[in-house]
Amino acid sequence: MAAALIGEAPPRSRRRRRWLPWLLLRLGGVVFVLWAVATVTFFAIRLIPGDPAEAILGGPGSQTSAEALAQVRAEYGLDQPLFFQYLHYLGRLLVGDLGRSYALHDSVLNVIAQNLGGTLLLAVVSLIVASLIALALAAWSTRGGRVAASIGSLLEIVAAAVPHFWLAISLILLFSSVLGWLPPVSVPGPVGLVLPVLTLALPLSGFLGQVMRESMLDAMASPFVLSARARGESENDVFWLHALRHAAIPAIGLAGWAFGALISGAVVVETIFARPGLGRSLLSAVQQRDVPLVIGVVIVVALAYMLVTTLTDLADRLVDPRLRVDAR
Amino acid sequence: MVEVFSILVIALLVIAAVAPGVLAPGDPLAIHPLQSFRPPSLAHLFGTDESGRDIYTRIVHGTGASLLIGLSATAIGVGLALLFGLLAGLGPRWLDFGTTRFLEVLFAFPGLLFALLFIVVYGPGVVTSTIAVGLATAPGYARIIRSQVRVVRRAPYLEAATVLGRSRTSRVIHHLLPNVAGSLFVLVTLGIGQSIVWASSLSYLGLGAVPPAAEWGAMLSAGRTYITSFWWMTFFPGLFIVLSAVVTTLLGRSLQQRLRSS
Numbered sequence: 144m145a146a147a148l149i150g151e152a153p154p155r156s157r158r159r160r161r162w163l164p165w166l167l168l169r170l171g172g173v174v175f176v177l178w179a180v181a182t183v184t185f186f187a188i189r190l191i192p193g194d195p196a197e198a199i200l201g202g203p204g205s206q207t208s209a210e211a212l213a214q215v216r217a218e219y220g221l222d223q224p225l226f227f228q229y230l231h232y233l234g235r236l237l238v239g240d241l242g243r244s245y246a247l248h249d250s251v252l253n254v255i256a257q258n259l260g261g262t263l264l265l266a267v268v269s270l271i272v273a274s275l276i277a278l279a280l281a282a283w284s285t286r287g288g289r290v291a292a293s294i295g296s297l298l299e300i301v302a303a304a305v306p307h308f309w310l311a312i313s314l315i316l317l318f319s320s321v322l323g324w325l326p327p328v329s330v331p332g333p334v335g336l337v338l339p340v341l342t343l344a345l346p347l348s349g350f351l352g353q354v355m356r357e358s359m360l361d362a363m364a365s366p367f368v369l370s371a372r373a374r375g376e377s378e379n380d381v382f383w384l385h386a387l388r389h390a391a392i393p394a395i396g397l398a399g400w401a402f403g404a405l406i407s408g409a410v411v412v413e414t415i416f417a418r419p420g421l422g423r424s425l426l427s428a429v430q431q432r433d434v435p436l437v438i439g440v441v442i443v444v445a446l447a448y449m450l451v452t453t454l455t456d457l458a459d460r461l462v463d464p465r466l467r468v469d470a471r
Numbered sequence: 472m473v474e475v476f477s478i479l480v481i482a483l484l485v486i487a488a489v490a491p492g493v494l495a496p497g498d499p500l501a502i503h504p505l506q507s508f509r510p511p512s513l514a515h516l517f518g519t520d521e522s523g524r525d526i527y528t529r530i531v532h533g534t535g536a537s538l539l540i541g542l543s544a545t546a547i548g549v550g551l552a553l554l555f556g557l558l559a560g561l562g563p564r565w566l567d568f569g570t571t572r573f574l575e576v577l578f579a580f581p582g583l584l585f586a587l588l589f590i591v592v593y594g595p596g597v598v599t600s601t602i603a604v605g606l607a608t609a610p611g612y613a614r615i616i617r618s619q620v621r622v623v624r625r626a627p628y629l630e631a632a633t634v635l636g637r638s639r640t641s642r643v644i645h646h647l648l649p650n651v652a653g654s655l656f657v658l659v660t661l662g663i664g665q666s667i668v669w670a671s672s673l674s675y676l677g678l679g680a681v682p683p684a685a686e687w688g689a690m691l692s693a694g695r696t697y698i699t700s701f702w703w704m705t706f707f708p709g710l711f712i713v714l715s716a717v718v719t720t721l722l723g724r725s726l727q728q729r730l731r732s733s
Contacts, residue, residue: 172575179576190592297473300724304716306668308675308691309709316702327699403581410583411672415698426676429587437591445579 169456173449178233180445184438185232189225195434196221199245241439246431251439254424259443262413262420266405268336269343273401274394276344277351281390284352285359286382295356302349307411311342315415328417339416343408347401354397355390362389395459399452406444474725477718484715487534497525499532499685508701518703520693522683526703530711533685538715540601540680540688541667547605548666549659552612559613560620561643571617577610583669590678597686600679604669612658616651623650653730660723664716671712687712 196215200207216222220231235242241251284295318338319327325338362368363386371381409422421440428436487494503523511518517526559570580588586603593599623629624647632642667687673679674688675695682693687708694704 175572176576176579180579183576184588187588187592300720301713301717304664304668304720305713306672306675306709306716308672309705309713312698312702312705312709315698316706320699320702399578399581403584406584407582407672410587411676414676425587429591429678432591434591437588441580441584441588444581444584448579448581 169453173453176449177442177446181233181236181442182229184441185229188434188438191432191434195219236442241442242435244428244433244436244439246428246433246436251435254436255421255439255443258419258421258424261418262406262409262422265336265339265343265409265412265418265420266402269340269347269405269408270401272340273344273347273351276348277355277394278387280348280352281355281359282382282387284356285363285386296353299349299352299356302345303353304349305346307342307346307408308415310345311338311412311415314338314341335416335418339412339418342412342415343405346408347404350404351394351397351401354393358390358393359386362386365389392459395455398455399448402448402451473721477722477725480714480718481722484534484538484718487531488538489535491532491534495525495528495531497528499524499529500683501525508697510701511703517707518701520690520704521697521701526690526707529685529690530687530708533687533690533708534711536680536684536686537667537671537688537712538663540597540670540686541663541715544601544604544608544666544670545659545662547602548608549612549655549662551605551609552616553655555609555613556616556620557643559617560624561647567617570613574610574613580607583607583672586669586673587678590673595678595681597680597684600670600673604666604673607669608662608666612662615658616655619651619654620647623647626650657723657727657730660719660726664719664723667712667719668716671709 196212196219197207199215199219200211213222220228223231239252241255243249244251244254247254280295280299284292284299287295315327315338318325326335327338328335363382368381368385371385372378376384406422409420410426411422412418413420413423414426421443424436425440427433428440483494491499501524503519506515506519506523507521509515509519509523515525515527517530519525520529555570555574559567559574562570577585584607586600586607589603589606590599593602629642629646632646637645670679671688671691674686675691677692677695680686680689680692682689690708691705691712694701694708697704
């Protein structure tokens, strides 16, 4: 019985909460997490061995004069005490200044702004495609009898276990090397989006499908479905009008997690398909130890993650009336 | 049937890990420059790589290292999660509050992000990428363990043990841990496949194990430049990653079902 909880969200508190205090508490939490993320990132980066000034001037091994180093230290504030550097860094974050990229010699904000759109488009289209696939899979495996159920759940597990890079390679092989339908690298326009989107969407649909199927099965056995049947509604109406809405609730709760999966996936997918975007910038920043760019991307992603989870909590409260009233 | 299949495949993988010579007698590092980039054939089941090394042999000999990376990452993740989960689940309110907030902060580094940050600090490599995957997966496990501990803590048998005057430590060791152990085992089984996938993704990006080691991720990384021309170099090592992830997940799922129905 105790084990039934595995993999499920912790039980929700059913206490009655008013909107304003709830919202303020949430916003306070968001600010706290962002501050903590910025702080963790700042101090983690200080653990890197080596002189940051050298990294700015082209990494260790480059012939740099002492004057040049001193000049860079003064320019980037690296000659100040650590605590002042930290305060300075927080102050700059507050006004949205993320510093300059070591490798690209451009402001981090510019680099992120240039790459955000591509990744956002990729992620949103993938999320929509994944939800549609998951819905179809879950509906088919819930209603199609025992064989469909086992095939459906096997497909979901396989889809969820496939790493992005391998899926990408297989899709390139099939659609571009064998069939010759699609280009192996991402070209501008919708055609170039097909393979990257499929690569991101298929594993995600596996996870979403598993969750949706479970809650659909729950819903089909629940009292409100029984009463709908007793009212004489057709089996199709029962499924599409009642069970489906029920299945959406836990899927919405997965949005924060799905966001993380999409961002991680974007790193791999954008690299393989040579698609400009935030993920590819992050990877090259990691490879070149371009610290300001890494920090900038991490903070922007954390901000977006907090936005997504706060919005889904809000959506949860709107969709599920049980969270708004005293249940017991 | 699914269970039998998964156990069979896992047994084969374990044999490959412990005694690779049984399944592939060749030398995984033997170089044959004249036989480089051979496509799959009867002589070379999965083809050969840029130095003419047999890919099938390399995959079999790489099983041990790859599984070890997955196991270690899972052990690090679940071990840390157990610590945090127990602190939050058993400790006083303030400790639960603090730990939960801490986990929330870690959740704001979604997916591979925390692993990438860790690699920026400590540099790429097998050890750092394994630790990075462990750290990145820990918060998810910790949340599950915490809620699990909270449920078990309120169970009647623990109340009975308290009434009977058992000490706190004895209650945790004799009553709480055994009841959390089942789900922990499921978590580990499900986690291994996931860790292998994540670690191999890092290797694929060139941040984990490096060639010429016969490790699945390293083989992928080596084949990265030849994706469109010599697909077998990445396809087959990837297939084994998928296979091990799928069978451990299948096994984990069926164990979960059993736990649930018992």
